[in-house]
Amino acid sequence: MKHIVLNRIKTPDGTILISRHRHDYVTHIDDNGETYMVDGGTDYLRRNVNTEPFEEQSVYADAPHNEIRQGFYWGTRGKEGNQPVEFKPLKELDTDHIEAIIRTQTRQPGWRIEIFKAELAFRKKSS
Structure with a gap:
């Protein structure tokens, strides 16, 4: 199992969202009007589905x-x-x-x- 070191996404307007710990639910209303979210910290990845996709930027323990x-x-x-x-x-x-x-x-x-x-x-x- 890959362990999550950093639970992070980048929204289309360039906003970085980070969930730092379990149940750390973070949201952002993007310039495109859509709401983006991250949750789960280093325990799990939770995202919502958007018309305009986000960029996944999470880091795992097997990274350099x-x-x-x-x-x-x-x-x-x-x-x-x-x-x-x-x-x-x-x-x-x-x-x-x-x-x-x-x-x-x-x-x-x-x-x-x-x-x-x-x-x-x-x-x-x-x-």
């Missing part, structure tokens, strides 16, 4: 790492855990943060942890 590190987002509440949730792409997370995620997020699926480990290896190789 450079594509994954730009498309895989992690929700963070800041170092102290008291900030509003901000979704950051993997490439923008601090190395210490990634190491803490690997160490503490024991309920994450193995494929997600492997993405974090691949990012650490990528950074080590690139430095």
